[in-house]
Amino acid sequence: MKKLLLTSLILVLAISSLSAQTEFGVKSGYFKSFRETNTTFEGDGLKNNKNYNDGFYIGAFVEFSISERFYIQPEVTYVNIKNDFDQLQIPVLAKYRIGKKFKVLAGPNLGFLLNTNENFHSYYLGVSLGVSYDITNRLSIEARYNLALSNSLKDDFSSSSDLFAEFNGFQFGLVYRLD
Numbered sequence: 001m002k003k004l005l006l007t008s009l010i011l012v013l014a015i016s017s018l019s020a021q022t023e024f025g026v027k028s029g030y031f032k033s034f035r036e037t038n039t040t041f042e043g044d045g046l047k048n049n050k051n052y053n054d055g056f057y058i059g060a061f062v063e064f065s066i067s068e069r070f071y072i073q074p075e076v077t078y079v080n081i082k083n084d085f086d087q088l089q090i091p092v093l094a095k096y097r098i099g100k101k102f103k104v105l106a107g108p109n110l111g112f113l114l115n116t117n118e119n120f121h122s123y124y125l126g127v128s129l130g131v132s133y134d135i136t137n138r139l140s141i142e143a144r145y146n147l148a149l150s151n152s153l154k155d156d157f158s159s160s161s162d163l164f165a166e167f168n169g170f171q172f173g174l175v176y177r178l179d
Contacts, residue, residue: 021064021065022062022063022064022065022179023062023063023065023177023178023179024060024061024062024063024177024178024179025060025061025062025063025175025176025177025178025179026058026059026060026061026175026176026178027057027058027059027060027061027075027077027142027173027174027175027176028056028057028058028059028173028174029056029057029142029171029172029173029174030054030055030056030057030171030172030173031054031055031056031057031079031080031081031169031170031171032052032053032054032055032169032170032171033051033052033053033054033055033079033081033167033168033169034051034052034168034169034170051083053081053082053083054081054082055079055080055081055082056079056080057077057078057079057080057089057171057173058077058078059075059076059077059078059089060075060076060077061073061074061075061076061175062074062075063095063177068097069096069097070094070095070096070097071094071095071096071097071103072092072093072094072095073092073093073094073095073105073107074090074091074092074093075089075090075091075092075093076088076089076090077089077090077091079169079171081169085113085114085115085167086113086114086115087111087112087113087114087167088111088112088114089109089110089111089112089146090109090110090111090112091107091108091109091110091128091146092107092108093105093106093107093128094106094107095132100134101133101134101135102131102132102133102134103131103132103133103134104130104131104132105128105129105130105131105132105144106127106128106129106130107127107128108125108126108127108128109125109126109127109128109146110123110124110125110126111123111124111125111126111146111148111167113167124148124149124150124166124167125148125149125150126146126147126148126149126150126167126168127146127147127149128144128145128146128147129144129145129147130142130143130144130145131143131144132175137177138176138177138178139174139175139176139177140174140175140176140177141172141173141174141175142171142172142173142174142175143170143171143172144170144171144172145168145169145170146168146169146170146171147168148166148167148168
């Protein structure tokens with residue numbers, strides 16, 4: 001995992017040096033975790049269990065301006081969740097400016113579970129969807145939903161292929177551009 005993070009950081013820095021319209025920034029805020037599993041049996045079928053836990057996130061990003069309205073934004077974000085699995089998320093977002101201050105964003109998200117056990121994969125794939133509002137040129141607020149697209153439960157956990165575990169979450173916070 002350290003090699004992947006180092007490679008990602010080198011790639012982001014290399015790409016940023018090629019772009020004239022590049023901004024760096026940091027972000028932090030509230031994270032609400034929605035972990036859903038169906039690993040217990042009840043009656044004739046599987047029972048869905050949902051765990052809702054609060055936490056926070058902190059991260060850094062690079063924003064590449066492709067045009068006046070379109071941006072690409074890779075990020076690295078650490079997510080700390082009380083009573084659940086801490087995560088490292090690496091989304092690559094496409095952002096589109098609507099008006100002067102409002103942006104919509106969407107893109108793939110690669111997540112790594114940092115304190116998992118033998119029943120879970122240490123990674124998952126997902127998609128992030130959200131909105132951003134510029135308060136000033138440097139400060140924004142952002143809301144985002146992170147939806148897991150892959151099953152985080154290992155296949156050998158049980159003989160049933162119907163078992164799953166998904167790590168979804170909602171985040172709301174502040175974004176500060178350094179450049």
